Amino acid sequence: MITITHFLVVSAVIFCIGLYAVLAKRNAIMILVGIELMINASILNFVAFSRYDKVNYGGQVFALFAIVLAAAAVAVGLAIILNVYKYYKTINPANINELKD
Amino acid sequence: MNVSITDILDQIIASLPLFRPELLLIVGFIASICSALFVEKRLKNFTSGVYLSTIVLSIYFLCAQLTTSATGFSGMWIVDKLSTYARLIIAFAAAIIGLFIQQRHKQDNNGDVYSVLLAAILGMNVLCNSSNWMLAFIGIEMVSIASYVLVGYFSKQKKQAEAAMKYALFGSVCAAIMLYGLSLIYGLTGSLDFQSPQQLQGLMVAPEPIVTIALLFVFVGIGFKLSFVPFHVWSPDVYEGAPTAITAFLSTIPKIGALILFTRLYTVWSSTAFYFSDLTSGFLLFVSIASMLVGNLAALRQKDIKRLMAYSSIGHTGFLLMAVFAYQDAFQYLLFYIVAYVLMNLATFIFIDALEERTGSTALSSYAGLGRKMPVLFTAFTLVAVSLIGLPPTMGFMGKLMIFSAVFDTYQMADEGIVLLLLVVGALTAVISLFYYFRIPFYAFLRNTESLQIGVAKSQILLWVGYLLTAFVILLGLFPGLLLNLITA
Numbered sequence: 247m248i249t250i251t252h253f254l255v256v257s258a259v260i261f262c263i264g265l266y267a268v269l270a271k272r273n274a275i276m277i278l279v280g281i282e283l284m285i286n287a288s289i290l291n292f293v294a295f296s297r298y299d300k301v302n303y304g305g306q307v308f309a310l311f312a313i314v315l316a317a318a319a320v321a322v323g324l325a326i327i328l329n330v331y332k333y334y335k336t337i338n339p340a341n342i343n344e345l346k347d
Numbered sequence: 348m349n350v351s352i353t354d355i356l357d358q359i360i361a362s363l364p365l366f367r368p369e370l371l372l373i374v375g376f377i378a379s380i381c382s383a384l385f386v387e388k389r390l391k392n393f394t395s396g397v398y399l400s401t402i403v404l405s406i407y408f409l410c411a412q413l414t415t416s417a418t419g420f421s422g423m424w425i426v427d428k429l430s431t432y433a434r435l436i437i438a439f440a441a442a443i444i445g446l447f448i449q450q451r452h453k454q455d456n457n458g459d460v461y462s463v464l465l466a467a468i469l470g471m472n473v474l475c476n477s478s479n480w481m482l483a484f485i486g487i488e489m490v491s492i493a494s495y496v497l498v499g500y501f502s503k504q505k506k507q508a509e510a511a512m513k514y515a516l517f518g519s520v521c522a523a524i525m526l527y528g529l530s531l532i533y534g535l536t537g538s539l540d541f542q543s544p545q546q547l548q549g550l551m552v553a554p555e556p557i558v559t560i561a562l563l564f565v566f567v568g569i570g571f572k573l574s575f576v577p578f579h580v581w582s583p584d585v586y587e588g589a590p591t592a593i594t595a596f597l598s599t600i601p602k603i604g605a606l607i608l609f610t611r612l613y614t615v616w617s618s619t620a621f622y623f624s625d626l627t628s629g630f631l632l633f634v635s636i637a638s639m640l641v642g643n644l645a646a647l648r649q650k651d652i653k654r655l656m657a658y659s660s661i662g663h664t665g666f667l668l669m670a671v672f673a674y675q676d677a678f679q680y681l682l683f684y685i686v687a688y689v690l691m692n693l694a695t696f697i698f699i700d701a702l703e704e705r706t707g708s709t710a711l712s713s714y715a716g717l718g719r720k721m722p723v724l725f726t727a728f729t730l731v732a733v734s735l736i737g738l739p740p741t742m743g744f745m746g747k748l749m750i751f752s753a754v755f756d757t758y759q760m761a762d763e764g765i766v767l768l769l770l771v772v773g774a775l776t777a778v779i780s781l782f783y784y785f786r787i788p789f790y791a792f793l794r795n796t797e798s799l800q801i802g803v804a805k806s807q808i809l810l811w812v813g814y815l816l817t818a819f820v821i822l823l824g825l826f827p828g829l830l831l832n833l834i835t836a
Contacts, residue, residue, distance in 0.1 A: 284523035288529070289526075310540065334508075347654075
């Protein structure tokens with residue numbers, strides 16, 4: 247029997263993996279992957295909770311919009327990273343540090 | 348639940364008049380894409396015409412909504428005075444920024460930038476008008492994605508590409524964290540409307556640790572848009588790296604929308620006597636104090652004027668949060684300070700840009716000795732700086748005075764130590780800001796340098812707009828009633 251707890255545990259684990267990928271900061275693409283994982287953890291949460299919201303399925307609608315917005319954000323992010331590669335020949339955030347205090 | 352589809356359709360059609368300014372923005376967005384694709388090559392500047400006429404028409408429709416106070420789309424869309432005035436301020440600022448971009452980027456502009464700007468303004472309007480988490484998230488993401496594109500749009504240097512990347516990555520992480528917080532809130536309460544009693548009741552009975560996590564995660568997303576401490580780290584880099592016209596956009600418009608959302612959220616969430624209300628108001632007080640301190644202290648050691656303005660706007664955000672704290676039912680103080688902030692920031696960035704065009708630098712030291720060569724510009728710049736500090740007889744002073752007195756009234760009623768601390772920090776940081784804003788006239792009038800090359804300005808129109816804004820800052824500082832009567836009438 248799979249209960250809501252299972253969904254929540256899985257989504258929390260995915261969220262933490264995503265957060266780790268972001269904080270480790272090896273590579274700009276890896277950060278984008280981490281962001282995508284975090285968003286998908288939230289989408290999983292929304293869909294799981296939406297089972298108990300029989301009135302208007304707000305969670306499922308939210309999940310659909312979140313998928314669209316995540317795709318748009320990642321597309322823009324990839325274009326920007328491509329532009330950065332053109333100037334710096336690297337996408338490691340540690341080496342891209344012309345702007346600083 | 349079975350609601351017949353005809354009922355839903357009837358409700359949507361009945362709500363459409365409330366959505367008129369936004370529908371117009373959508374039409375303008377599509378029209379400006381088409382015009383940038385097909386017309387711009389033959390008729391230069393046609394798209395900016397489309398942009399400006401869209402903004403003017405939306406101002407017209409917003410004025411028609413001034414007396415409306417209603418909800419539509421099954422409670423998702425709120426139109427009230429606060430949102431209408433906020434959208435009017437956004438539209439006016441957007442018109443000036445459109446002119447700014449049109450004047451400043453004539454060669455490298457093929458018109459696409461206006462459609463992105465319109466999308467950002469649409470997102471801001473959504474933020475102003477919603478009490479629903481789904482619309483709020485869509486609004487925040489629309490503004491964010493459009494801003495990432497804008498920062499990288501005129502990318503000609505390494506710095507701009509880097510600023511765009513830092514902004515996009517930081518912003519997406521904050522949005523993802525906020526989304527996770529929202530999913531937790533949805534799970535705890537079963538409602539997505541933050542003003543609904545169902546959500547408040549759900550938050551009252553939920554266990555404290557999970558409420559703490561959910562609320563703090565949600566504030567991360569709002570904090571990124573408002574750039575308060577500790578989510579401000581992106582803003583100095585992005586402000587410095589982005590073209591000045593885009594920096595003017597980033598420092599004004601996105602903050603208005605996010606601030607209105609946060610105000611709505613705060614008034615409802617802080618109204619109960621339960622744990623989540625204490626957490627919300629404690630968080631607001633903490634970030635307000637921290638933003639004022641960090642922003643103003645870090646600004647002291649900046650050498651680049653755009654970085655200095657970034658920290659100064661973090662400090663102003665702290666002050667605006669103080670206005671949110673004082674906001675009870677009278678929103679005119681908050682709106683007055685928002686208007687003051689927008690006017691001051693737009694004028695400052697127009698002057699910074701005019702100087703950058705002539706000297707080719709945004710370093711403070713490049714202003715040395717320029718005061719004698721451009722006396723009018725630097726006099727106006729100094730007046731705006733006086734207003735940013737909050738000294739009379741300017742608008743910044745009146746705005747700060749009103750907020751201070753409102754917070755002081757709250758202190759006298761509640762008698763809490765932390766509110767007094769808020770007042771003290773607010774006053775203290777205003778004094779600190781004196782030191783760095785006055786470095787602008789100090790360099791311009793009191794330092795001398797050898798003969799330096801000053802280029803010729805291409806556009807005078809923009810400078811005149813800057814002088815006009817400065818005149819407004821002084822005029823509304825002397826006669827604040829002009830604006831306050833308009834807002835309260």
